[in-house]
Every structure is written in structure tokens, then in C-alpha cells.
Amino acid sequence: MTGRSFLACLLVALMTGLLLFGFSVSSPRAEGLxxxxxxCGxxxxxxxxxxxxxxxxxxxxxTVEQVRALPSSDDENPIPAPPDPLVPKGCYANPVRAKSLRLNIDILxxxxxxxxxxxxxxxxxxxxMPSTVSWQEAHEDWFGMVCRLNDQPAIANMIPEGFVRCTIRTGQMPPNDRKTVYMVSPDLYATPLGEPLLIRTGLGDLLYxxxxxxxxxxxxxxxxxYQFWIKDLPIQHVLDFDRALRAKIEAARVKDYVWPPD
Incomplete structure (x- = not known):
């Protein structure tokens, strides 16, 4: 493994940890999360x-499973002050200012x-996540590392068409004996920033x-x-799920929300 590949793997792991840090696997409501x-009336x-x-x-x-609140002073991730901090928190004029948010969603x-x-x-x-963090670059480096470790060349234009797949053996017992990462051609489907979508599967039992x-x-x-079981959401349905999930998130976005001037 090259130094760049090692750093890519480390960065992906650290960024994933940042997303999950602070959430509880027990009773989030009881713990005030x-x-x-x-x-609001x-x-x-x-x-x-x-x-x-x-x-x-x-x-x-x-649908709100857990919230990791933004500290009152956070220079890295500033969120403007609410329009009216005197109304109950969570209402239109005083939204909960969150560093991360976990949602309760099922497939159907x-x-x-x-x-x-x-x-x-x-x-x-x-x-x-600060815009200075090159999330996609780290993921693409990680994908390239998996491909180089694979004992066969990457398999292109598989079903579903437009996916490139790399698989490595994990040394574990089935069904966790193979780890597979898919990269979707941006010509077929891209992230909102126009970057390739990566889907990592066969990772074993994940936290949560x-x-x-x-x-x-x-x-x-x-x-x-998001984390999911590939048996419940097979690879051929992931793009449809992601597209529909994005649409739900966009529908929940308050259009033209007016923050007070700095």
C-alpha cells in the first residue's frame, strides 16, 4: 500500500468517525440527544x-432520531444566529442548530x-463538514487502492450497467469474506457536486x-x-433509493430561509 493510499484509508475512516461520533446506540431520547x-402553534x-x-x-x-447540537461557539462550522432566539427552539424562527442529524427512515x-x-x-x-475537507478525493483514492489489491482487474460495465466494481477477500468467514466497492459513472448518476458515487458493501456488521x-x-x-443491509437494498436499487432520498431531503428544505445579517 502506498503512502497516499494509506492516508486515503485513514482519512475515510476519520471522516466516518466524525459523522458517527456523539451519537448513542442506546436511548437517544432519554439521553437528551x-x-x-x-x-410552535x-x-x-x-x-x-x-x-x-x-x-x-x-x-x-x-423522523428525528438523534441530533448532535452545534456548540455555542464553533469557528470551523459557523451557523448564523436564529432570527428570534426567544421563541421555542425547533420553531421556524429558532431552528435547532445542529452539527449532525440522524433520521429514522425505512425503505418503503x-x-x-x-x-x-x-x-x-x-x-x-x-x-x-468543512468545505476544505476533500471528501471525494479521499474516497476515490480508497477505491483505487481496493482495485490495486484486487487479484483480478476491475470488472467494468457490469449489471447494473455503468458500475465499476472492485472486490477484495477479507479473510473472514462467509458472508463477510469479500468486501466490494462500486464506483458509478457520473454519466449514469452523479453526486450533487457532479462527482462519482461510491457504494461500499460487504463491510461486516457496522455500528448502528x-x-x-x-x-x-x-x-x-x-x-x-447512510448505512444499509445489502440484502434489504440490493445494489440494483441503490441509485433509485439515493435519488428518492435526495428528493425527500430537498422537499424538506425551507426555501429562501432568511437569516439575520451578520
Whole structure:
């Protein structure tokens, strides 16, 4: 393994750790990792407003699994002060300012007509990530390292067409004996920043559940990350799921939210 490949693997692991750090595998509501249900009145209903970087999302309260609050002073990841800090936190004028957010989502709520099981996606999260972190470059270096370690050349134009796959043997017992990473051609499907989508599978039992990961930057300073079981969400359905998940997130975004001037 080259020094660059080692650093890429280390950076991918560190960035994944940053996303998961601070969340609990036990009872998040009991531990205060979920804000209280906001009492906003009006037409807010059972909704909560949460800010990730400069974006504000209006979400059903029941879908919010955990929140890692932004410290009151965070020079790396500044979020503007709310328009009205005197209204209850989680209402429109005082959104919860979060460094990361974990959502409660199942497959059928995203892909209701794909004939898939109604299984939970163990982890779906959004997080603030400084724009100076080259997330995609680290992932592509990691993909290249897996390809170089593979005992056969990369297999191109597989089913699904447009995917490139690299597989390595892990030395573990089946079904965890192979780790596979897919890179999707941007001509077929790309991240919002126009970069190739990477899908990592066969990773064994992950913290929070799942054996596969998709993660990329939604915006220069916002990352989306989710873990799933490949048996529940087979590789041929991942792009449809990702496309529909993005659409749900975009629909929850509050358009033209006005922050107070600095």
C-alpha cells in the first residue's frame, strides 16, 4: 500500500468517525440527544425546524432520531444566529442548530413501489463538514487502492450497467469474506457536486447496523451518510433509493430561509 493510499484509508475512516461520533446506540431520547417537541402553534403541526450549515429543514418530529447540537461557539462550522432566539427552539424562527442529524427512515417510505422489504435503514444522517475537507478525493483514492489489491482487474460495465466494481477477500468467514466497492459513472448518476458515487458493501456488521455505506457531499459543507443491509437494498436499487432520498431531503428544505445579517 502506498503512502497516499494509506492516508486515503485513514482519512475515510476519520471522516466516518466524525459523522458517527456523539451519537448513542442506546436511548437517544432519554439521553437528551433529541430536542423536546417544539410548541410552535399555528400551522407548524408536529414538525421541527433544524439547521445544518445555512440550510434549514422542516421535518416531522417523529423522523428525528438523534441530533448532535452545534456548540455555542464553533469557528470551523459557523451557523448564523436564529432570527428570534426567544421563541421555542425547533420553531421556524429558532431552528435547532445542529452539527449532525440522524433520521429514522425505512425503505418503503423512500421507495414504496420497488417490491423491497419494509426494512429500516439503520443510519441516515446529515452533517456539517468543512468545505476544505476533500471528501471525494479521499474516497476515490480508497477505491483505487481496493482495485490495486484486487487479484483480478476491475470488472467494468457490469449489471447494473455503468458500475465499476472492485472486490477484495477479507479473510473472514462467509458472508463477510469479500468486501466490494462500486464506483458509478457520473454519466449514469452523479453526486450533487457532479462527482462519482461510491457504494461500499460487504463491510461486516457496522455500528448502528448495516453492512454497506453510501456517503458524499450534498453541498460543499454538508455531507449525507447512510448505512444499509445489502440484502434489504440490493445494489440494483441503490441509485433509485439515493435519488428518492435526495428528493425527500430537498422537499424538506425551507426555501429562501432568511437569516439575520451578520
Amino acid at each position: 433529541v430536542p423536546d417537541r417544539p410548541q 399555528g400551522d407548524a403541526g408536529d414538525q421541527i425546524y433544524i439547521a445544518i450549515a445555512h440550510d434549514v429543514f422542516r421535518l416531522p418530529y417523529a 417510505s423512500v421507495l414504496p413501489n420497488a417490491g423491497l422489504p419494509n426494512a429500516t435503514i439503520p443510519y441516515v444522517g446529515l452533517a456539517v 447496523g448495516g453492512d454497506s455505506i453510501v456517503d458524499y457531499k450534498l453541498e460543499p459543507d454538508v455531507v449525507i451518510y
